[in-house]
Amino acid sequence: MGTQDLMLNSPYLNAAGMLGFTPSSRWPLxxxxxxxxxxxxxxxxxxxxxxxxxxPFTGGFLLHTGLPNPGLHAVLKQYARRWARSTLxxxxxxxxxxxxxxxxxxxxxxxxxxxxxxxLGLPPGLTEEDILLMVEAACGELPLLVSLPIDxxxxxxxxxxxxxxxxxxxxSAPRGVLFRADGAxxxxxxxxxxxxxxxLAAFHNLRSLGLPLIVGCGLYRRADAEAVLAAGALAVQFxxxxxxxxxx
Numbered sequence: 001m002g003t004q005d006l007m008l009n010s011p012y013l014n015a016a017g018m019l020g021f022t023p024s025s026r027w028p029l030x031x032x033x034x035x036x037x038x039x040x041x042x043x044x045x046x047x048x049x050x051x052x053x054x055x056p057f058t059g060g061f062l063l064h065t066g067l068p069n070p071g072l073h074a075v076l077k078q079y080a081r082r083w084a085r086s087t088l089x090x091x092x093x094x095x096x097x098x099x100x101x102x103x104x105x106x107x108x109x110x111x112x113x114x115x116x117x118x119x120l121g122l123p124p125g126l127t128e129e130d131i132l133l134m135v136e137a138a139c140g141e142l143p144l145l146v147s148l149p150i151d152x153x154x155x156x157x158x159x160x161x162x163x164x165x166x167x168x169x170x171x172s173a174p175r176g177v178l179f180r181a182d183g184a185x186x187x188x189x190x191x192x193x194x195x196x197x198x199x200l201a202a203f204h205n206l207r208s209l210g211l212p213l214i215v216g217c218g219l220y221r222r223a224d225a226e227a228v229l230a231a232g233a234l235a236v237q238f239x240x241x242x243x244x245x246x247x248x
Contacts (some may be wrong), residue, residue: 060192
């Protein structure tokens with residue numbers, strides 16, 4: 001298993017959670033999409049957060065949704081046929097709670113026509129051992145990408161990914177906390193152009209691992225996306241730029 005297994009029509013992708021569960025004919029950018037990354041999917045249904053929020057700050061925004069989804073079985077029932085008919089390779093982003101769930105989800109996806117790769121989202125709070133067990137459990141017949149928040153690239157488990165047949169790393173949004181208008185703290189994922197320097201630092205430091213890198217988070221300028229591709233990134237993922245367009 002390796003990079004040859006990753007199906008890409010071009011190096012431009014969406015980040016998980018930005019465009020729903022299935023490709024649409026309305027791709028919002030004037031760059032050709034290379035693959036479609038699904039909304040994060042859990043094994044069991046997941047309800048929305050009680051206090052969903054989009055909180056702006058200078059240079060970006062915090063998004064807190066709880067990553068609601070109907071669970072893998074319901075998603076496959078509703079969307080699997082569309083994935084099979086898609087002209088874009090479909091990468092399914094999974095967010096298992098345990099290694100056993102990871103193995104179960106990957107096995108189900110291996111039997112689903114139209115799934116070209118699996119992107120593994122790691123829940124917060126896992127120990128280093130738990131993370132490595134989760135990655136190992138998610139390794140199967142499909143190419144596996146591990147979603148790595150850009151603020152976690154220095155963690156000790158990251159270099160150990162080379163012992164598994166991982167097809168690449170996706171640099172993704174970090175987490176943070178902002179206050180709502182009523183003073184209550186809200187934790188969520190952070191997006192915006194302010195994170196591009198931090199993303200670039202993670203990219204440069206991770207190149208020594210020898211794994212293919214897909215650079216996401218902070219890409220709001222076309223020139224920045226082209227720069228990381230020229231520097232050796234396999235592909236780039238866009239998040240908020242899909243909603244608001246490029247800055248330049």
